[in-house]
Amino acid sequence: MESEMADEPVTAVAEEGEGETVAAPAAVGSSKTMERVAAAKKFIEDHYRAQMKNIQERKERRLNLEQQLASSQVPREEQINLIKDLERKETEYMRLKRHRICVDDFELLTIIGRGAFGEVRLCREKSSGNIYAMKKLKKSEMVVRGQVEHVRAERNLLAEVGSHCIVKLYYSFQDAEYLYLIMEYLPGGDMMTLLMRADTLTEDVACFYIAETVLAIESIHKHNYIHRDISRTTYF
Numbered sequence: 001m002e003s004e005m006a007d008e009p010v011t012a013v014a015e016e017g018e019g020e021t022v023a024a025p026a027a028v029g030s031s032k033t034m035e036r037v038a039a040a041k042k043f044i045e046d047h048y049r050a051q052m053k054n055i056q057e058r059k060e061r062r063l064n065l066e067q068q069l070a071s072s073q074v075p076r077e078e079q080i081n082l083i084k085d086l087e088r089k090e091t092e093y094m095r096l097k098r099h100r101i102c103v104d105d106f107e108l109l110t111i112i113g114r115g116a117f118g119e120v121r122l123c124r125e126k127s128s129g130n131i132y133a134m135k136k137l138k139k140s141e142m143v144v145r146g147q148v149e150h151v152r153a154e155r156n157l158l159a160e161v162g163s164h165c166i167v168k169l170y171y172s173f174q175d176a177e178y179l180y181l182i183m184e185y186l187p188g189g190d191m192m193t194l195l196m197r198a199d200t201l202t203e204d205v206a207c208f209y210i211a212e213t214v215l216a217i218e219s220i221h222k223h224n225y226i227h228r229d230i231s232r233t234t235y236f
């Protein structure tokens, strides 16, 4: 998406004296590059930590089954089959985990809204039949309008904040042209539609929505985010 890294060399080669070439000390990268280095480091560390945890858990599941079988009356041959069955399931589980989700995994249904960078659609996950809202964002538009970091923050926030007041994000992925956010579908409509329909809210109903709003804002503040677009169309 962005390519600033390409024009920021971290090491340089300096020419000195008669054709002698010496390596210059590594220059410290710009703060953006350093941020990326830190993000890549964290990604790799998290990835390997998760891998180790998975291997450990898999071993424990097998050991558990072996211990249960050892103290049971199950015939030896059946025990072997049960262990093989567990291994087969574990392999299948790993295969499913490795699957990189993409837009083809969803059946696209009706358009339910338009955002700043593209449409929002109702969609059905083919494997589970679950219904979600798919927000599609055109990457080139985001770059032109300088909104990459804001969209990244929105994605991270939805993934991090587990609050019943904040729409859930189930998956995010991208292809060459678009970013996709697969979110919980909120069928009730936004606050603007409610106000247009009801005109005036009773005190109790107004209290309810104000309380929910305060809880939503509090939950994102707890994660050190601020909402820069509080309006009747961002509450559902």
Ligand SMILES: Nc1ncnc2c1ncn2[C@@H]1O[C@H](COP(=O)(O)OP(=O)(O)OP(=O)(O)O)[C@@H](O)[C@H]1O
Pocket (backbone or CB within 6 Å): 112, 113, 114, 115, 116, 117, 120, 133, 135, 167, 183, 184, 185, 186, 187, 190, 233, 234
């Ligand atoms: N999870 C959802 N469930 C149901 N409808 C949704 C959902 N997310 C978005 N929509 C619909 O799509 C519209 C646009 O989505 P959204 O407001 O998230 O886009 P945006 O890019 O932030 O737009 P803007 O910058 O104009 O506010 C919403 O007003 C709403 O009608």
